Amino acid sequence: MSKLPPLVFGIFLVFTSAWFGIVGYSYLQLGRMQPVVDENSGDINPPPLSGLAAAGQRVYAANGCVSCHTQQVRSGAFSTDVEKKLGPRPTVARDYLRERPAFLGNLRIGPDLTNVGLRFTDANWFHRHLYEPTAVVPGSNMPSYRYLYQNRKIVGQPSAGALAGLNGAHAPRPGYEVVPSEDARVLVAYLLSLKRDYPLPEAEPLQ
Amino acid sequence: MSSFDTAKTPATRGEATLRLSVILFLSSAVFWLVVGALLFCLAAWKLVVPSFLDGAGWLTYGRILPAAENALVYGWASQAGIGLGLWLLARLGRTALGSERLLVTAGLFWNLGVLLGVCSIVAGAGRAIRGLEFSSAASFILLIAYVCIGVWGLILLRDRSSDGLYVSQWYLLAAFLCFPWLYATANMLLIWNPVQGSAQGPIASWYVGSLLWLWLAPLALAAVYYLVPHIARRPVRAYPSSVLAFWCLTFLGGWTGTRLLIGGPIPAWLVSASIAAGIMMLIPATLICINTLGTLGGRDVPRIPEAPFTIFGVACFAVVVLQGAATPLISTVTHFSDYSLGENVLVIFGFLSMALFGAAYHAIPRLTGREFPSAVASFHFWLSVGGVATMFIALTLGGLIQGFALFDPGVDFMSSVSLAAPFRAMYALGTLVFLGACVLFAAAFARNLLGGYSPRATPGLRVQTIGDRDL
Numbered sequence: 001m002s003k004l005p006p007l008v009f010g011i012f013l014v015f016t017s018a019w020f021g022i023v024g025y026s027y028l029q030l031g032r033m034q035p036v037v038d039e040n041s042g043d044i045n046p047p048p049l050s051g052l053a054a055a056g057q058r059v060y061a062a063n064g065c066v067s068c069h070t071q072q073v074r075s076g077a078f079s080t081d082v083e084k085k086l087g088p089r090p091t092v093a094r095d096y097l098r099e100r101p102a103f104l105g106n107l108r109i110g111p112d113l114t115n116v117g118l119r120f121t122d123a124n125w126f127h128r129h130l131y132e133p134t135a136v137v138p139g140s141n142m143p144s145y146r147y148l149y150q151n152r153k154i155v156g157q158p159s160a161g162a163l164a165g166l167n168g169a170h171a172p173r174p175g176y177e178v179v180p181s182e183d184a185r186v187l188v189a190y191l192l193s194l195k196r197d198y199p200l201p202e203a204e205p206l207q
Numbered sequence: 208m209s210s211f212d213t214a215k216t217p218a219t220r221g222e223a224t225l226r227l228s229v230i231l232f233l234s235s236a237v238f239w240l241v242v243g244a245l246l247f248c249l250a251a252w253k254l255v256v257p258s259f260l261d262g263a264g265w266l267t268y269g270r271i272l273p274a275a276e277n278a279l280v281y282g283w284a285s286q287a288g289i290g291l292g293l294w295l296l297a298r299l300g301r302t303a304l305g306s307e308r309l310l311v312t313a314g315l316f317w318n319l320g321v322l323l324g325v326c327s328i329v330a331g332a333g334r335a336i337r338g339l340e341f342s343s344a345a346s347f348i349l350l351i352a353y354v355c356i357g358v359w360g361l362i363l364l365r366d367r368s369s370d371g372l373y374v375s376q377w378y379l380l381a382a383f384l385c386f387p388w389l390y391a392t393a394n395m396l397l398i399w400n401p402v403q404g405s406a407q408g409p410i411a412s413w414y415v416g417s418l419l420w421l422w423l424a425p426l427a428l429a430a431v432y433y434l435v436p437h438i439a440r441r442p443v444r445a446y447p448s449s450v451l452a453f454w455c456l457t458f459l460g461g462w463t464g465t466r467l468l469i470g471g472p473i474p475a476w477l478v479s480a481s482i483a484a485g486i487m488m489l490i491p492a493t494l495i496c497i498n499t500l501g502t503l504g505g506r507d508v509p510r511i512p513e514a515p516f517t518i519f520g521v522a523c524f525a526v527v528v529l530q531g532a533a534t535p536l537i538s539t540v541t542h543f544s545d546y547s548l549g550e551n552v553l554v555i556f557g558f559l560s561m562a563l564f565g566a567a568y569h570a571i572p573r574l575t576g577r578e579f580p581s582a583v584a585s586f587h588f589w590l591s592v593g594g595v596a597t598m599f600i601a602l603t604l605g606g607l608i609q610g611f612a613l614f615d616p617g618v619d620f621m622s623s624v625s626l627a628a629p630f631r632a633m634y635a636l637g638t639l640v641f642l643g644a645c646v647l648f649a650a651a652f653a654r655n656l657l658g659g660y661s662p663r664a665t666p667g668l669r670v671q672t673i674g675d676r677d678l
Contacts, residue, residue, distance in 0.1 A: 007372065008380070011384050015457070017462075018460075019388070019392065022461070022465060026402075030406035031403055064333060078469055093473060096404035097405050104472070105543075106337065109254070139624060140257070141624055144258065
């Protein structure tokens with residue numbers, strides 16, 4: 001083959017195979033998935049994200065949380081994710097319907113967060129953990145996200161949203177308080193919303 | 208047998224018209240290499256000491272690491288591959304370019320795109336999709352700049368004055384054609400106008416696999432196929448099989464990505480197809496190794512700088528393919544562990560960077576007319592090998608141990624962190640060594656450009672196209 005046109009045509013053919021097979025299929029099939037209505041409870045699954053959680057998703061993306069945390073519970077044949085109690089059931093494509101983007105992740109430098117909202121339900125715990133990870137989880141290698149918080153002097157009454165129970169190296173001095181920024185608040189709202197325990201026709205929770 | 212072509216065509220006729228743009232691409236690529244390696248090193252140390260520089264958002268691990276990876280992929284590997292690829296096209300086709308003004312402008316815009324993209328990630332506007340973290344404005348600039356560059360690549364191919372096409376030109380044509388298609392598709396469906404989340408996983412992993420096997424690897428392999436007969440001073444061994452290797456690689460390449468979601472929330476057949484493609488990649492990889500290492504091995508390889516880099520790069524390529532083929536055997540343990548980080552390190556630093564270094568040691572003296580001292584090249588080589596080996600061994604061993612901890616239901620998560628910690632410290636040392644190698648190379652390159660080294664003995668009069676047989 002010493003001419004360009006047949007070579008270009010050949011490259012076109014081999015490229016289109018995976019392009020149609022993977023991208024085309026995903027776009028046409030997975031991209032058109034719909035939420036399902038649970039017949040018993042009448043709930044729409046997966047449930048819509050609150051406005052706060054949707055904003056928190058953007059903070060999650062901006063700070064690269066996905067570099068260390070996956071959000072997928074793999075099925076039994078390949079993993080022990082369900083035995084390790086990462087969630088009540090493996091996640092399926094429909095779980096990510098409302099994700100923008102889908103934070104599937106590729107490394108577990110930190111724990112999986114698919115169902116972190118089921119494991120921890122206290123907003124203050126999340127704030128403390130983001131502010132001083134090693135004080136909350138000894139040995140943690142998560143960096144501190146205290147740049148999402150403001151350490152300020154208490155003027156008048158302490159703020160209602162101030163963090164409680166800080167005891168690490170960056171805990172506020174007496175007369176000071178640590179308050180979450182808007183970014184920190186929505187990020188925690190998003191983390192609290194991470195619960196994939198609702199039933200889907202293709203993935204019933206394991207009993 | 209093959210045409211043992213020792214044409215005395217004025218060596219500089221074709222590529223001389225590209226001199227400025229190739230130097231621009233290579234020097235800015237080396238700049239991004241240093242930036243990327245520095246950020247990568249910083250990220251590795253932050254993994255070891257999480258409190259290191261943790262007070263500012265723009266320095267957080269989750270931004271530094273993607274900034275490093277994108278700088279290395281788009282700033283360094285892509286750009287060096289483009290520069291060397293255009294140079295090879297001009298040289299192999301003996302094509303002269305009328306004016307390189309547009310190409311230089313496009314190169315500047317490519318760098319603007321990378322700069323904007325890296326800044327957007329660090330500033331917190333990153334898009335959190337692997338390989339596509341650049342903001343939408345930055346990726347748009349990159350694509351426009353690329354179209355101008357790619358068109359010149361095709362013009363250089365079309366206007367070649369030599370008949371026939373060498374396999375290096377095949378790989379370059381495939382890369383130049385696939386990249387815009389790949390990059391536009393991925394950005395269109397994931398960044399500019401995202402499809403719904405349920406479809407994003409397979410598309411994003413398709414992009415990662417294709418970016419490697421249809422863009423970066425062909426660029427590097429084009430350089431390798433060009434260099435091998437030059438180094439060995441004899442034709443490529445079993446040259447006809449390189450055609451089969453080419454078609455296998457380009458066909459399978461697009462299918463390899465989705466195994467990154469093994470066990471994940473995508474249809475099982477997408478993963479199975481990808482695993483099968485990964486195993487079948489052994490065929491082109493074997494052929495490529497026979498073509499390249501088979502030509503270089505078994506006899507005394509001349510002591511020129513491009514030889515060790517090329518050999519090491521191809522060896523890493525072979526390991527990368529072997530690791531891909533072994534995925535179904537070991538993924539229960541290695542998936543999500545540092546082992547997969549080790550695979551990435553081997554791809555970007557071991558395979559791509561070393562192959563590109565080899566080609567750069569060949570091209571730069573022919574562009575500037577000045578040779579690198581062999582001591583500098585040799586020190587650069589051993590420092591790079593030390594860095595890559597340290598990083599890869601640390602991550603692979605540590606990743607296996609961490610992977611067993613992640614797999615065993617009886618072991619809690621924090622144990623996996625403490626088990627991996629000493630290996631991550633060793634890995635961080637490796638990134639520092641590799642950074643040293645990159646800085647050394649950048650300094651040597653700058654000195655060569657500025658006229659610090661002695662002129663080449665016989666500039667432009669060396670044997671040109673040994674053994675790259677016509678197809």
